[in-house]
Amino acid sequence: MRNKQTFNYDRSRIPLYLQVASVMRQRIESERWKQGEKISTIEELETEFGVARVTIRQAIEILREEGLLDARQGRGTFVSGRPKDKHWFNLANDLESVVSSIKNNVIRIVHIEENAEAPSLEENEGRPASGYILLRSVQFSDGEPFVVVNLHLARDIFVRDRKRFTRQxxxxxxxxxxxxxxxxxxxxxxxxxxxxxxxELLEIGLGEPTADCRLVLVDDAGVALYVAKYNYHRNSFALRRDLLPRPKAAKAARARKKSKSR
Structure with missing residues (x-):
């Protein structure tokens, strides 16, 4: 007997079928729905999610295209795969580490706008440059896309090394x-x-979660030279931190060791 859930869609602007697909994707990822297992019928899902049958069919079609579900005529719908789960990219917390983590990335420019509008800046993010170039790119690791970058780069900097800025x-x-x-x-x-x-660029499902990072570089004259938004594939992204400073961590470890020896 499956537990009944109440789903509240009122607060979200994301289409219903994407919300349903997201919940179903999470069930596959967490192995609540195991590979090879037959999932609930369309009628059961319709009742459980409280949506129209067409919405369930749209959600199933999304997951079928992702290779996660397989609809078999007369037999039902089965789990045919699991989402990739690498979580290899750790967000750096200092500029030097950020540079080190991206300097060897392979990029593919998908759009260049030579006279782009200035990006929106928060109060403490400096003032706009005299002009910007907008560069939209996708970056790859081991041949797979993992982040889409929208970069507003000051035009006077871009023209100094146009070739490199469009290749690296x-x-x-x-x-x-x-x-x-x-x-x-x-x-x-x-x-x-x-x-x-x-x-499309990250080769993930529409409406899937992404980890979004905004990075703004301001020079000593108060000009925002570099304003970028990174949309990371959520299955490549992790944020790992030691929440205890080293002395406190060592002290805690000693305390645990002493407690076990008693």
Whole structure:
């Protein structure tokens, strides 16, 4: 007997079928629905989720296209795979580590806008440059896409090395420019969902969660030279931190060891 759940969709602007697909995807990922297992019937899912049958069919079709479900005529729908779960990318917490983590990334530019509008800036993020180039790219690791980057780069910096900025990550090159002195590097991390273009570029389901990182570099004159938004594939992203400073961690370990010896 399956436990009944009440789903509240009122607060979300995401289409119903994407919300249902997300819940079903999580069930496969957590192995609540195991590989090879037959899932609930469409009628049962319709009742459980409280949505129309067409919505359930749309959700199943999304997961079928992702290779997670297999609808078999006259037999039902079965789990045919699991989402990739690598979580190999750890978000750095200092600029040097950020540069080190991306300098060898393979990038593919998918859009360049030569005279882009200035990005929106928070009060403490400096003032806009005199002009910006918008670079939209997808970056790869081991041949697989893992992040989509929307970068507003100051035009006067871009024209100094146009070839490299369209072939390699921009951040390492900026830090190599000796006449640029950075005063701030603001980083903000949030959770988002994949829009149609991001889902296509990352090869993930529409509406799947993404880890979104915003990075703003401000020079010593107060100009925002680099304003980027990174949309990470959530299955490649992890945020790992030791929440105890080293002395406290060592002290806690000694206390546990002493307690066990009693």
């Amino acid at each position: 990550p921009a951040l390492p090159r900026i830090l190599e420019m000796r006449d640029i002195a950075l005063a701030h590097a603001f980083q903000t991390v949030t959770i988002g969902v994949a829009d149609p273009e991001t889902s």
